[in-house]
Structure formats: structure tokens, C-alpha cells
Amino acid sequence: MAVLSCSITELPIELEKEIFDWAVAINDVDQPIETAKSLSLVCKRVKSWMDRVIYGHVFLDTETIFSKFLFTFRARDKEFFRLHVRSLGIHYTSEHVFRDTAEIIEACSNIHSLWWLSGKPKKDDWPDFIKSHPRLQMISLLHHDLTTALAFEPSYHSWRQTVRILDLSAKDVHKLDFKVFPNLIIVSLFSHDYLSYNDSEETFSSILLLGVLANVPLLECLILGVDPSDVPVSSDSPVESDVWIVEVRSELSFIKGIHDPRLVVMPMLTFSLWKEDVMGVHSYWDRALSMVQKQREPTSSPAGLQSSEHHIRVVASDLGTVKRD
Known part of the structure; x- marks a missing residue:
């Protein structure tokens, strides 16, 4: 043979x-x-x-990793990063690397997902990068002053059309006009001190949450991301279990009048969870959407939902009640 x-x-x-x-x-x-x-x-x-x-998923979370990547970045043509990088996570911050960080973000213009922990750049240092990111679908902005600029600067218009998931600090929600994001389906608001909030807060209150629920046309889910270490609960159930979530939600006084099923309480998105999501290991967002679906089940209180929908209609009819800077 x-x-x-x-x-x-x-x-x-x-x-x-x-x-x-x-x-x-x-x-x-x-x-x-x-x-x-x-x-x-x-x-x-x-x-x-x-x-x-x-280079499909670039995670820069330590000074050493950032420095090594920056060396490679300087040695290669910028077109290489435009073609290859799909997810960019910058979890290392220092004032002396802000310009380098902005340059990296600008070069990776085909990314679908961006996690950016930043320092406190001056207004003159805001990078003009978003306008060249036509495929950006998820963006997480942590602890910096770019939120307002990214929402209102005219040159940053194009990314608003593609972004579907926006993760930012709860303290920044009053700065944004969410109507400029026509395709948003998920808004995630994280905070380390939700327990201290009440409806007398100027920067965060139930009326602001109702405004988001009313004014984001395609919204499927509004997440309150809680830091588990800052929420003392009596339950021994694992974090993110139904029992833990119910107990935590009961502690948040400022949302007790909101019964919209799209509002969910979860442990806040972390860099590790974001990495798992972009790598297809575990989807934080699918978990949130499944919670919404569960809250839509007939066991939900019809009276409560009707009450919430009434409040939303009131807010939608009077945008002036939503405080913005």
C-alpha cells in the first residue's frame, strides 16, 4: 500500500x-x-x-507591564495596534505617563472595549482620542475628570453612536446628558459609599436614577455597582447570590421607591471581572441582564412597577428636574 x-x-x-x-x-x-x-x-x-x-487584549495594570508595553509601542508602527488591539485595559495610573496613556488609546482606534483608570489630568491635557474610535462599544471611566468632556465636547461625537455599555462613577451621573448616547443598553454606576447616599444628595438621588431610566431610549439595564467590602450585611451567602443581593438592596434607602425591573444591584465591576468579560470567560453584563429578566417575572409586584412607571413618565415630561452641571 x-x-x-x-x-x-x-x-x-x-x-x-x-x-x-x-x-x-x-x-x-x-x-x-x-x-x-x-x-x-x-x-x-x-x-x-x-x-x-x-495583542488582541492588552491589560496594563502595573508599572512594569506598562513600561514593557510602552517600549513595544514605541518600536512598532501605530497601524499595528490599530489592526490588532480589540480590548484595552489601563489599570495603572501615574501623572508622568498620562501623555503616553493618551497616545496608546489614540493609536488603538479599533478597540471595542476600554477600561481606563486615570489620574487627574488638567483640562488642557484631555486627549482628542474618542473621535477616531468608530467601534467602541463598552467604556469604563474610573476616577478622573474626563467624564464631562467625553459627554459634551463636539469633537467627541462619533463614539456616542456606537457605545452600548457605559460604566462610570455614580458621582458623575448628574454631569451627563444620557440622551447623547442613542444606542446605550446598559448603564453601570459604581460607588464605594452607596450606604451614605440619601435623596437629599445633589449629585446622586432617586430622581437622577429615574431620569436615566426615562431618558435612555434603548436602556435594558441600570446597574448600581456596590463595593462588597463597604456593605456590612448579616447574610453568610456568597457575594452576588440572590440572598446577598436582596439584603444589600434593602440597605439602599434612596432606591426604595424605584421598582423598575431594569434597576439591579450587583457587586461593582472590577478590573478582573472586566478582563473575564472581554476574554469570554464570564459575562458581567449577561449576569445583569439575567437579573432584569428575573425581576420581570410575574412574582414582581405589579403595583410597584406601575408606581415606578408613573414616576418615570413624570421625570420624562420635566427634564428640568434632573440636575446637570
């Missing part, structure tokens, strides 16, 4: 790529990048395929 032999150079390129993609995919979730780096040594063509794995 004749023996058939075939070297990899005789395989169709599409099949070659499929083989290498599978070699990366079958590894543990923490290992694909290391596997891709090893496979990239096979040949130039394989390296071009592996670059999409190595």
Missing part, C-alpha cells in the same frame, strides 16, 4: 491557520498568550496570526 505524506507547507493556508488557532484555544484561559508567543517563533506567517492573540 502506498503511503501518503503531506508536509504543513502543502496544506491550505486557511487550514494551517485553523490548526494554530486551535492550538491556542485548547489551552487554559490563563495560558493562550504564552502559547501564542511560543507558536509565533515557527515562522513569519504564523507570527502574524499569533499577533492577533498576543
Whole structure:
């Protein structure tokens, strides 16, 4: 019997790529990048395929990692990062790297998801980056002064059309006109001190939440992201369990009059949870939407929902009641 032999150079390129993609995919979730780096040594063509794995999700969360990436960033053409980076997480902040950070964000103009922990840049240092990000769908802005600029500056118009998920500090909600985000489906508001809030707050109150529920046309979910370490509860149930969430929600006095099923209480989004989401390991947002679906079930109080819907109509008819800077 004749023996058939075939070297990899005789395989169709599409099949070659499929083989290498599978070699990366079958590894543990923490290992694909290391596997891709090893496979990239096979040949130039394989390296071009592996670059999409190595640079598809960029996570910069320490000074060392940031410095190493910055070295690579300076050595390569900016077009490389436009083509390869799909998710960019910047969780390291320092005043002396703000300009570098802005330059990195601007170059990665095809990203779908951005997590940005920033310092406190002066207004003159606001980067003109968002206008060139036509595919940005999720953005998380932590602890910096760019929120207002990103919402109102005319040159930042295009990203508003694509963003579907916006995660920001609850203390910034009064600054935004959410109607400028026509395709938002999820708004996530995080805070470390929700327990101290009440309806006398100027920057955060139930009327502001009702305003968001009323004025974001495609909104499917409004998340109050709670820091579990700042919420003393008596339950021994695991964080994010139904029992834990019910108990935490009962402690938040400022939302007791809101019964809209789209309002959910969850542990706040963290950098680790964001990384899991963009890598397809666990979806924080799917969890939130499933909670909304559960709250829409017939066990919900019809009277409560009707009451909330009435409040929303009132807010929608009088936008002046929503405080904005």
C-alpha cells in the first residue's frame, strides 16, 4: 500500500491557520498568550496570526507591564495596534505617563472595549482620542475628570453612536446628558459609599436614577455597582447570590421607591471581572441582564412597577428636574 505524506507547507493556508488557532484555544484561559508567543517563533506567517492573540487584549495594570508595553509601542508602527488591539485595559495610573496613556488609546482606534483608570489630568491635557474610535462599544471611566468632556465636547461625537455599555462613577451621573448616547443598553454606576447616599444628595438621588431610566431610549439595564467590602450585611451567602443581593438592596434607602425591573444591584465591576468579560470567560453584563429578566417575572409586584412607571413618565415630561452641571 502506498503511503501518503503531506508536509504543513502543502496544506491550505486557511487550514494551517485553523490548526494554530486551535492550538491556542485548547489551552487554559490563563495560558493562550504564552502559547501564542511560543507558536509565533515557527515562522513569519504564523507570527502574524499569533499577533492577533498576543495583542488582541492588552491589560496594563502595573508599572512594569506598562513600561514593557510602552517600549513595544514605541518600536512598532501605530497601524499595528490599530489592526490588532480589540480590548484595552489601563489599570495603572501615574501623572508622568498620562501623555503616553493618551497616545496608546489614540493609536488603538479599533478597540471595542476600554477600561481606563486615570489620574487627574488638567483640562488642557484631555486627549482628542474618542473621535477616531468608530467601534467602541463598552467604556469604563474610573476616577478622573474626563467624564464631562467625553459627554459634551463636539469633537467627541462619533463614539456616542456606537457605545452600548457605559460604566462610570455614580458621582458623575448628574454631569451627563444620557440622551447623547442613542444606542446605550446598559448603564453601570459604581460607588464605594452607596450606604451614605440619601435623596437629599445633589449629585446622586432617586430622581437622577429615574431620569436615566426615562431618558435612555434603548436602556435594558441600570446597574448600581456596590463595593462588597463597604456593605456590612448579616447574610453568610456568597457575594452576588440572590440572598446577598436582596439584603444589600434593602440597605439602599434612596432606591426604595424605584421598582423598575431594569434597576439591579450587583457587586461593582472590577478590573478582573472586566478582563473575564472581554476574554469570554464570564459575562458581567449577561449576569445583569439575567437579573432584569428575573425581576420581570410575574412574582414582581405589579403595583410597584406601575408606581415606578408613573414616576418615570413624570421625570420624562420635566427634564428640568434632573440636575446637570
